[in-house]
Amino acid sequence: MPFQRIEAEKLSQSVVKQIEQLILRGILRPGERLPSERELSERLGVSRPSLREAVADLQERGLLATRASAGIYVADVLGSAFSPALIELMAAHDEAVFDYIAFRQDLEGIAAERAAIQGSDTDLKVIDTIFHKMEGAHRKRNPSDEAELDAEFHLAIIEASHNVILLHMMRASFNLLRQGVFFNRQQMFKNRTTRDMLLDQHRDINAGLQARDPMAAKAAVIAHLDYVKQEMSELKRSEKNEEIAQLRYAHEQDR
Missing domain, CATH: 1.20.120.530 (GntR ligand-binding domain-like)
Known part of the structure; x- marks a missing residue:
């Protein structure tokens, strides 16, 4: 039968999907700075480790970028x-x-x-x-x-x-x-x-x-x-x- 066990989604993946949607819909724009790690984890209601895991995933795929001593930004995906x-x-x-x-x-x-x-x-x-x-x-x-x-x-x-x-x-x-x-x-x-x-x-x-x-x-x-x-x-x-x-x-x- 073509059924698969349903797995509970990791919190980090929920964060990834939310940020992806915000970038896709043009709400988060290229070059826009994300809130601090503390503020963003509080807004999303997730732990900092889960947030860090999500950010690392998005950075690896080129959607987010880090600037030295300036925080995390939406990457210049338009460029x-x-x-x-x-x-x-x-x-x-x-x-x-x-x-x-x-x-x-x-x-x-x-x-x-x-x-x-x-x-x-x-x-x-x-x-x-x-x-x-x-x-x-x-x-x-x-x-x-x-x-x-x-x-x-x-x-x-x-x-x-x-x-x-x-x-x-x-x-x-x-x-x-x-x-x-x-x-x-x-x-x-x-x-x-x-x-x-x-x-x-x-x-x-x-x-x-x-x-x-x-x-x-x-x-x-x-x-x-x-x-x-x-x-x-x-x-x-x-x-x-x-x-x-x-x-x-x-x-x-x-x-």
Whole structure:
């Protein structure tokens, strides 16, 4: 008969499964520091030896990492999604920028639809809260905070879609965006008119989500990324024109 004796699960394995689920669902993020051993064992209601055994298992599998005199952190599991050679290759070719935007349009459109339908009320509150922070940052002269909140806003939508594969794929690509592999996000926010347009587009996305209108949310995401594509094309063309102008200027100086 195909039956096996049921064994009581070790406490350490219960701890492992809980931490795995928190990482998988994106609640514990790469680089995030775990509480101290004492605090974590108390929160989980397990002994320190059981906790140490669980942590050792997760470290061995590359999900947790120890930093000297700094504690235990969630490992940079996203950093391994793209090889260094591929990252260098993408950074060197402009076409990767537009492929990246097309990739985002496809997946974020789906994520916005799902978030409008399946996101909880709390998910939508998180998105709305980040949008209002964007409005506050918009009034500042330095666009760096607004650019960072832009990424957080889009990731919050992906989190609200409750698809863990989509979440980790998009987190990995946003990690590269933050590193400037595809383009410098702050370039997009330097021009005041562009900043105004971007804020209005995020307002439309947020409105569609808060109304739980999947078609409106998806359309707003696609329109926003169409605008980003257009602006990046203009930036690339301006950079190329400036290179040519500098060559002409250098030639004129030599004559």
